[in-house]
Amino acid sequence: MSSWRKRxxxxxxxxxxxxxxxxxxxxxxxxxxxxLVGGFVILVxxxxxxxxxxxxAQRMLITIPGSGGxxxxxxxxxxxxxxxxxxxxxLFIGAxxxxxxxxxxxxxxxxxxxxxxxxxRETTMLLFTGLAVAVAFRAGMFNIGTQGQLVLGALGxxxxxxxxxxxxxxxxxxxxxxxxxxxxxxxxxxxxxGAIPGAMKAYAxxxxxxxxxxxxxxxxxxxxxxxxxxxxxxGSGNVQTxxxxxxxxxxxxxxxxxxxxxxxxxxxxxxxxxxxxxLLHRTAFGYDLRTSGIQPKAAEYGGVDSKKTMVSSMALSxxxxxxxxxxxxxxxxxxxxxxxPSFGFDGITVTILAGNNPLGVxxxxxxxxxxxxxxxxxxxxxxxxxxxxxxxxxLIILFVAMPEFFRMIGKRWxxxxxxSAVATDGGTAVEGGERDE
Amino acid sequence: xxxxxxxAGLSIGSAIVLGVLGFIFPGSVLGRLVGTIDGSYAxxxxxxxxxxxFAALGGIFAEKSGVINIGLEGLLIISAFIGIAVAxxxxxxxxxxxxTLWLGFFAAVLAxxxxxxxxxxxxxxxxxDQIIAGLAVWLIALGLAPFGSKIIWGRVNSPSVGTLxxxxxxxxxxIPVVGPILFDANPTVYMLLAAVPLTWFVLNETAFGRxxxxxxxxxxxxxxxxxxxxxxxxASVLLSGVLAGIGGAGLSxxxxxxxxxxxxxxxxxxxxxxxxxxxxxxxNPLGAFGASFLFASLDALQxxxxxxxxxxxxxxxxxxxxxxxxxxxxxxxxxxxxxxxGEHYESGxx
Numbered sequence: 001m002s003s004w005r006k007r008x009x010x011x012x013x014x015x016x017x018x019x020x021x022x023x024x025x026x027x028x029x030x031x032x033x034x035x036l037v038g039g040f041v042i043l044v045x046x047x048x049x050x051x052x053x054x055x056x057a058q059r060m061l062i063t064i065p066g067s068g069g070x071x072x073x074x075x076x077x078x079x080x081x082x083x084x085x086x087x088x089x090x091l092f093i094g095a096x097x098x099x100x101x102x103x104x105x106x107x108x109x110x111x112x113x114x115x116x117x118x119x120x121r122e123t124t125m126l127l128f129t130g131l132a133v134a135v136a137f138r139a140g141m142f143n144i145g146t147q148g149q150l151v152l153g154a155l156g157x158x159x160x161x162x163x164x165x166x167x168x169x170x171x172x173x174x175x176x177x178x179x180x181x182x183x184x185x186x187x188x189x190x191x192x193x194g195a196i197p198g199a200m201k202a203y204a205x206x207x208x209x210x211x212x213x214x215x216x217x218x219x220x221x222x223x224x225x226x227x228x229x230x231x232x233x234x235g236s237g238n239v240q241t242x243x244x245x246x247x248x249x250x251x252x253x254x255x256x257x258x259x260x261x262x263x264x265x266x267x268x269x270x271x272x273x274x275x276x277x278x279l280l281h282r283t284a285f286g287y288d289l290r291t292s293g294i295q296p297k298a299a300e301y302g303g304v305d306s307k308k309t310m311v312s313s314m315a316l317s318x319x320x321x322x323x324x325x326x327x328x329x330x331x332x333x334x335x336x337x338x339x340x341p342s343f344g345f346d347g348i349t350v351t352i353l354a355g356n357n358p359l360g361v362x363x364x365x366x367x368x369x370x371x372x373x374x375x376x377x378x379x380x381x382x383x384x385x386x387x388x389x390x391x392x393x394x395l396i397i398l399f400v401a402m403p404e405f406f407r408m409i410g411k412r413w414x415x416x417x418x419x420s421a422v423a424t425d426g427g428t429a430v431e432g433g434e435r436d437e
Numbered sequence: 438x439x440x441x442x443x444x445a446g447l448s449i450g451s452a453i454v455l456g457v458l459g460f461i462f463p464g465s466v467l468g469r470l471v472g473t474i475d476g477s478y479a480x481x482x483x484x485x486x487x488x489x490x491f492a493a494l495g496g497i498f499a500e501k502s503g504v505i506n507i508g509l510e511g512l513l514i515i516s517a518f519i520g521i522a523v524a525x526x527x528x529x530x531x532x533x534x535x536x537t538l539w540l541g542f543f544a545a546v547l548a549x550x551x552x553x554x555x556x557x558x559x560x561x562x563x564x565x566d567q568i569i570a571g572l573a574v575w576l577i578a579l580g581l582a583p584f585g586s587k588i589i590w591g592r593v594n595s596p597s598v599g600t601l602x603x604x605x606x607x608x609x610x611x612i613p614v615v616g617p618i619l620f621d622a623n624p625t626v627y628m629l630l631a632a633v634p635l636t637w638f639v640l641n642e643t644a645f646g647r648x649x650x651x652x653x654x655x656x657x658x659x660x661x662x663x664x665x666x667x668x669x670x671x672a673s674v675l676l677s678g679v680l681a682g683i684g685g686a687g688l689s690x691x692x693x694x695x696x697x698x699x700x701x702x703x704x705x706x707x708x709x710x711x712x713x714x715x716x717x718x719x720x721n722p723l724g725a726f727g728a729s730f731l732f733a734s735l736d737a738l739q740x741x742x743x744x745x746x747x748x749x750x751x752x753x754x755x756x757x758x759x760x761x762x763x764x765x766x767x768x769x770x771x772x773x774x775x776x777x778x779g780e781h782y783e784s785g786x787x
Contacts (some may be wrong), residue, residue, distance in 0.1 A: 064719045221756035222756065345579075402563040
């Protein structure tokens with residue numbers, strides 16, 4: 001499987017090498033294409049679905065302008081329930097406002113604090129998982145296992161807080177002790193669970209794409225068993241732990257009480273993004289990590305212990321994922337229960353869209369936070385299944401994966417002189433990963 | 438000794454030891470367990486092998502030709518879903534008949550093949566990164582199937598549609614022990630039993646098989662002798678789509694009779710286990726089948742364990758196959774993959 005590794009490293013290297021301008025262009029173009037194809041999916045699914053008020057009826061009258069109603073009646077092969085433009089409008093506006101009242105002229109933002117909190121809540125979670133995946137990717141490791149690291153980190157956090165809660169005073173003092181403890185527990189558990197596939201790759205040459213995916217399944221099963229056998233909330237029908245005390249949760253500030261979003265946490269996540277950027281670009285460890293990701297052979301000649309880098313980068317990735325898990329339980333849920341949302345997989349999309357750049361991750365996370373939050377609006381207001389966002393997520397990755405597609409389109413549209421500029425831009429960056437800021 | 442052979446030997450050996458122990462102490466949990474391991478256990482294990490092994494066979498074709506297809510999980514999801522969706526839609530209010538189930542089956546294989554075609558175009562034409570494109574195929578399927586379920590049935594799980602009837606082969610089915618296992622089975626099991634030697638034969642004994650191998654090892658040489666590398670790769674990826682499609686349809690139409698789209702969907706990592714199986718089997722269809730059968734029998738075993746009331750939580754037994762995969766990978770990490778796998782090939786004539 002060593003060649004798998006070689007392949008993965010090369011492809012990651014290629015992703016990192018592309019220049020910043022091209023990365024941004026590719027991400028935006030991929031986004032635009034995904035929205036286009038997604039619109040087609042919405043149209044087709046609206047054809048399959050049944051509804052009382054289709055937006056395109058069985059017969060459509062296309063009139064000639066100015067003719068006073070003359071035109072052709074076009075028979076359609078059925079009726080279409082969903083209007084893609086409307087769906088997208090609700091998807092994006094519903095993420096922060098009431099789409100029915102929102103208007104630009106006259107300007108009425110109709111901000112809905114609950115929707116906004118829900119968007120920022122998702123964004124915060126995706127910031128953590130996106131950063132977690134980005135760290136591993138930059139080191140040349142395909143960490144698909146953030147989900148598992150997050151699930152176990154969340155559980156570790158809850159258990160640590162519940163255990164300690166009886167020994168410390170309640171109220172603010174308790175919160176000051178318990179919240180950092182919960183974060184630490186999540187970080188430690190996530191870090192250990194992340195180190196396992198790192199060590200397996202370093203010492204047994206086991207492909208980390210497969211091991212991390214398997215470890216996701218194991219984490220879900222393990223957490224389920226641990227909770228149902230040892231930490232089950234008495235008398236509850238669901239598999240869940242007891243709730244952590246109110247004073248140990250990250251309570252919302254500036255937002256409605258029930259919104260489960262704390263502004264403090266997103267600020268912390270943004271600081272973490274900057275911190276990781278600095279770690280990657282301003283420290284010796286970060287340099288080792290990046291060179292291992294781009295040029296593993298050269299890094300080894302340069303004295304980098306590649307095995308150690310594999311384990312430590314995966315452990316660091318797991319630590320961030322585990323903190324994400326801790327935030328999930330401390331800020332959002334207040335307990336652990338089965339069915340943790342797929343933040344880890346969304347994190348993969350976020351970082352791929354962000355070109356593995358920690359400073360790009362917040363923007364990509366915000367986009368996906370909007371999509372996730374808006375998906376509830378389209379489900380509720382338009383009856384379009386919220387799983388649509390899953391389709392869009394896959395499409396975005398697909399288009400980001402093929403920069404060549406956009407280069408080919410670019411060549412058709414761009415004049416010959418500029419075409420050469422595009423071609424050199426898309427080639428190999430001379431300075432490797434140094435230019436991708 | 439080859440670590441693969443060692444592990445295979447070890448697992449067969451420990452199975453025999455456990456079997457003998459269980460036979461000696463029939464009152465123990467082990468004894469009760471061994472008591473339930475019979476013909477119906479073997480048929481169940483063989484049925485569970487179908488999706489894993491078909492994914493593995495498909496993966497072999499694609500990767501041998503130089504295209505790493507880690508989207509197999511997605512292909513299984515899409516075909517499992519389309520199979521049920523088409524069978525249910527065709528059936529109307531009367532309920533699905535064998536005819537509509539078979540129509541669903543062919544639609545499922547077609548859908549998986551079209552998805553594989555999309556993957557092939559993206560990888561070969563647009564030189565996409567194969568690992569990321571494969572992830573995309575998985576994620577698209579993971580979103581599309583529950584989305585489609587919600588559109589069609591209003592929830593992520595389909596109602597029960599029914600399964601393809603077993604085919605009983607007269608006379609042969611009456612052979613004791615072997616008969617009910619091998620000759621009174623689901624059609625998809627027969628397809629698998631045919632596909633394994635057929636795949637082996639195509640890869641090792643035909644010109645196409647030689648092209649596939651050359652395309653993955655040394656595409657330039659293949660190009661030099663005048664064979665179109667792109668066509669070989671397209672054909673191989675499409676074949677992986679066909680095979681994974683049979684696997685996914687075998688799962689939903691052959692076993693479950695419905696589609697379950699919650700969580701990681703009913704496919705639940707079988708595509709990934711399929712990839713592990715062919716790596717473990719060292720790209721040999723027979724070895725891949727053996728490894729798939731090993732994983733599937735563990736899956737069947739955990740269901741058995743639950744049935745005999747073994748004092749372990751279901752979910753813990755449920756992770757046995759995944760833990761096994763991890764352990765296997767820890768010991769057989771190294772596999773020599775085709776030299777040119779993952780690399781784009783540009784013909785000099787273009």
